[in-house]
Amino acid sequence: MNTSGVELMAADLSTDRLHAALGDPALASMNFLNEVAGRFPEAISLAPGRPSEDYYDVEDLPRYLRRFCDHLAAEKGADAASVRRTLFQYGRAKGLINDLLARHLARDEGLDVDPESVVVTVGCQEAMVVALRALRTDEHDVVLTVSPGYVGLTGAARMVDMPVWPVREDEGGIDLGDLVDQLEAVRAAGKRPRAFYLVPDFANPSGARLDLVARHELLAIAAQYDLLILEDNPYGLFQAVDGERLPTLKALDTGRRVLYLGSLSKTCFPGARIGFVVADQRVLAPDGGITLLADELSKIKSMLTVNTPPVAQAIAGGKLLEHDCSLVEANAREILLYRRNLHLVLDGLARRFPHGEDHGVSWNTPSGGFFVVVTVPFAADDAALEYGADKYGVLWTPMSHFYGGRGGENQLRLSVSVVSPEEIEAGLDRLAMLIADLSGTEMPAETSAL
């Protein structure tokens, strides 16, 4: 909101008296992208990473609530007063549906998790803030993450004044050689590498997936450098090719190296804002007492939001219960939808930019998730985005927004999650016209050198 013309008063503020995070380029990016999308509401958007709405139904919500209340009564022996108290009153900081989330992890990920090591959070965003807040003791603590990477992690780190140290991505998801180099560089700078954040399965924005060998190597590096791993897994269920899903890092973790971050935003629905963190690490106090890290994280959470809304947990819990806590089962239709859309986008690109022709356009082929990255022979920047929205009616995301600094200047991210087959075809037609248009222009020297 711009309120220029308004008269300033003595109690008003200037940006230099507000936290530096508010000047972060990542925030300006997000605002710019939202603003462009708002200006071109009729454009076909291959930009947002939201889940499909095709199978949501408002009538489901009261049924989920009832189902959870029935569960409290039948399986927990709660009387009516206790059910009422559970939904309406404050609850424990650690959460209400920890056991249901542990059952989900057992059924869908083969993880054997003690419900007491789960903390339910207001979306995965709060889980990241809680974990980083616990780990950031002073200005020496650093979190590493893949670049290009998820902007939410950057935001969470800014909230606790923790520097984010980038690690290069390669086709396998992470350049593990660069990870080791950066760990050495962090130490050489007198800092402490506390954790490495990544999305091993179908990352946002790249769609990359770590293979099994890389997963084992990453765990070995973490042990060698006494590093915790923050494994974020919002898209793992959405595999687009046949065959077994790969084990999560947490499933391979025999040394309690991994904090597993979960989100129900894509697998249940975003409007419940339910995320969680599994933290089975032990914490040793000076008096010799030992607690679970999950208990310490719960204390942090209690100081941020007291507890995750019980009504929202109850609704998500009801959906979990309807599918015996399998989110693979709950998302049977969505898994097919995202798979179909990913294939339509990949096939559609191949038809419009045939192999062997000199169009200078290439793309990756993720085996699941929501995103495809396209490389083009021009600067896929904010100006190109606005130009394409205005002239051709198509929206996408410049990859440069996912790099902390330089990178991705001639790449764009396409999201396949909230578009119909018809929109995919029309959107790719429009994108192809934009690419043909801009490929004729001279490339700026600094991007053509990439």
Place this chain on the structure above:
Amino acid sequence: MNTSGVELMAADLSTDRLHAALGDPALASMNFLNEVAGRFPEAISLAPGRPSEDYYDVEDLPRYLRRFCDHLAAEKGADAASVRRTLFQYGRAKGLINDLLARHLARDEGLDVDPESVVVTVGCQEAMVVALRALRTDEHDVVLTVSPGYVGLTGAARMVDMPVWPVREDEGGIDLGDLVDQLEAVRAAGKRPRAFYLVPDFANPSGARLDLVARHELLAIAAQYDLLILEDNPYGLFQAVDGERLPTLKALDTGRRVLYLGSLSKTCFPGARIGFVVADQRVLAPDGGITLLADELSKIKSMLTVNTPPVAQAIAGGKLLEHDCSLVEANAREILLYRRNLHLVLDGLARRFPHGEDHGVSWNTPSGGFFVVVTVPFAADDAALEYGADKYGVLWTPMSHFYGGRGGENQLRLSVSVVSPEEIEAGLDRLAMLIADLSGTEMPAETSAL
């Protein structure tokens, strides 16, 4: 959870590698109080500050949801797809029910608030974190608060590494002379006093209320010292005496000095976890652009929790709509219940400790809210609490827990909000037995000198 006996692994942590907030005495206090309450489930508890559950009904929740959906359709012209998207998808960081909260403030507090200056948060706790995170730019920024004070504010400040500077309370709620002294002391220490947090109406734990003259004086001091005021108003509706309610500080604020923090936990229900902050201050950017502080706080919020659960906002919104956004009207029964209970406790104390007799017991007489403070002729400490729970079956809260350091050693807080008349009578009988028992003991030198 104590897991001693477990074998530690290299990835486990020690407390010195976790954030210092986890060693805060305020946290240990809360844990101790919860632990004692858990050990004596049969005791009559005059401890918790939770709202009454007497009028909650699980069947209300689907009706609130429907009411909010009808409102979206009828008043906002939303079609079915748009209603579904509003409830199930992500939403804007600033919130969904800002207009309904502005109507509540107009109806119940006489406040004329632009909905765009409201940010909806996950309970008032997140509102405090968001406000302090924005204001804390470096180690020089300090927040002042009344002592004894609300522990939630201390927790929020710990999350952003911001020192809390105590100001003395007097019978009128705040010792304004001490406020000025402390502001001078903060400056003399090379620090910046950024804000003063208080609950002007029926404070937790003291029940104190600022009179109208003090409200005006406080605003004048804030202007003089270029201080923002964080006004938290969870109990203002619950006036226990006839006559007009006092205007909020925000209603008296002609200079945008006040950030108003709201909570629906007591006036709607805690399980929705809906709070909010009104921030109509302007923010000047280096380029001359002017934004609303609420927009800056929304950016902070987006980095903490993305947005407040739309399903929880919809439920709270439905309850607001059922009462044309008047929470005074929605709480007509609760206002009478708390009023009755407060009178029962005050009358019950007067009968058990008659005026003019030499029992050494006195108490304040709040004109509303949930709390009464009793002064006793012995140390009302954790040992006395445990002793009373075990021997007499009564629970209360040692006032010392609400002081950052020393203070309140021979005072206890009684809460009137979740007890029946029968429990109040029996609880006061038991408390009187405990007081008689402990009054016979010799007082420790350091507390008798207070």
